[in-house]
Amino acid sequence: MPLNDRQIKNAKPADKPYKLADGGGLYLAVTPSGGKLWRLKYRIDGKEKLLSIGKYPAVSLVEAREAADNARKSIAAGIDPAAAKQQAKKEKQAALLNTFEHLARQWHKDNLHRWKPNHAERLLHHFERDVFPTIGQTPIDGLAVSDIKAVLERIAERGAVSYAEKIRQWIGAVYDYAAMLEITDRNPARALAKFLPKPKAEHMPALPKEDLAEFYRRLLLADVTQQNRIALLLIMLVFVRNNELRGGQWAEIDFKQRLWTIPAARMKRPRIHLIPLSDWAAELLQELHTITGDTPYLFPSRTKQNGYISENTLGKIMNGMGYKGRAVPHGFRRLASTILNEQGFRADPIERQLAHVEENKIRSAYNAAEYLEERAAFMQWYSDYLRERYRQALAMLEAGETKAV
Structure with a gap:
């Protein structure tokens, strides 16, 4: 007689496994632990085989019979349902491995x-x-x-x-x-391959990030004053424009708040520019203060009274380091933007730190956010990133890589 749900529910485990037959080779195997497993016994190519259908009650009596019927149809077509199931399982496992x-x-x-x-x-x-x-x-x-x-x-x-x-x-x-x-x-x-727009042409050659350690090694060996060496280190750290850095004044630096405020009058744009100072930037400015702190300017001119270094000073130093035609001070802005964007920092705060003007005038009028907290975070991250390359340069020198440039 075919099984019914009451028989299946009332089936109790025994000391040994036993079977409850439903007919046509379909039966329920009851294990000593209480498991109830659907099985189909069949023959194909003269060999007796067994197909595992599933566990009761996850697979109901109706579902077990339907699975058995499908298996019998496969057998009639010359397909071994157990072998097909194993093959499907292997394909599923292969698909998971091939994610x-x-x-x-x-x-x-x-x-x-x-x-x-x-x-x-x-x-x-x-x-x-x-x-x-x-x-x-x-x-x-x-x-x-x-x-x-x-x-x-x-x-x-x-x-x-x-x-x-x-x-x-x-x-x-x-x-x-x-x-x-x-x-x-x-x-x-x-x-x-041609889906992404080509980046806008950049006429100012920038130092590749892979060359940072070598750049620092050359800078440490270069025959320049310490204040000019600090100028290059700082322009890399805070990525301001050349004229914004060289015209910097001590009155703009707030060591307590760790903030450099460049007045609108000195900016290309009609607004002040705020620069959160990282640990390394603050340390360099403290060192610079011991050199030029008795003057109004961070980088006073050696030849002009009440003036600051020439717009060509940093470029000439880089040329002398072997980077003529390969990198210029302005390129450090591009380098910073590329690295910070690659790290997933948000574009709007990066653009604000670069002191770029929003091209969309309506959006610009309403977007007055300074993002100072975010900017301070990525300025510190970038400082740590550059300092690690600086330490690599020091290690090169300690290892004897001191060939003059």
């Missing part, structure tokens, strides 16, 4: 020998912050061009277009790696 995040991490691990440790660490950090949360758990062969496009658009909206292009290239590299493993033959990132 974009899994393959990206595998690609990253297999390429560690090609990169410097700090680059490898940053690359993985970028994936973890901007890529994995969105597409990481999707099988790599299930991602469409629109999925990759959405990732790039979110990054580009922060103003980090160059960084978004790097992300596109790295995603494309993961797809090439997956293709090498014969997991996919697609590469939706490649289809987006």
Whole structure:
């Protein structure tokens, strides 16, 4: 007789496993621990096989019978339902292993020998912050061009277009790696090669961030006065315009509040400019004060009374360090903007710290926020970032890399 729900519910465990038959090979196996498991016994190609259907009550009697009927249809068509189930399970496990995040991490691990440790660490950090949360758990062969496009658009909206292009290239590299493993033959990132707008032309050459330690090494060896060396260190830290730095006055510096306030009269724009001072910036200004603190200016001229250093002073020093045509003081603004945007700091506070004017006049009229707390946070982060490269330069000198420039 076929089973009914009452029989199944009332079935009690015994010392040994036993079966309750429903007919047609379908039965309920009752285990000594009280488990109730649906099984289908069948024959295919002359061999007796067993198909696990599921556990009661998660799989009801009606559902078990339906599964058994489907299995019998497969058997009639010459398909082994147990083998098909195992194959489906393997494919599901393979799909889980072939998620974009899994393959990206595998690609990253297999390429560690090609990169410097700090680059490898940053690359993985970028994936973890901007890529994995969105597409990481999707099988790599299930991602469409629109999925990759959405990732790039979110990054580009922060103003980090160059960084978004790097992300596109790295995603494309993961797809090439997956293709090498014969997991996919697609590469939706490649289809987006011309999707992102080209960054605006930058006429002021900027120092690549990879060259920071070498730049500091050369600066430490350069035959310049300490106040001019500090001037270059500071313009890198606070990324103001050349004329804004060299015309700086001690009356503008508030050591207690850790704030440098540049009056509107000295700015290119009709508003004051606030610069939160990081630990290193404050230390450099304290050192500078022992040198030029008896004058009104941070960087007084050696030739002009009541004047400050020439607009060409810092550029000439950099030229003498071997950077003629390769980097200029104004380029440190671009360097700071690129690095801060790549780190995911918000675009509006970065633009305010750069003292850029909002092109949208209506938005500019209402956007009076100074974002001082956010700015202080990323100015300290950036200071720590640069100081680490400065320490690397000191280590180079201690190791004997003291060739004059």
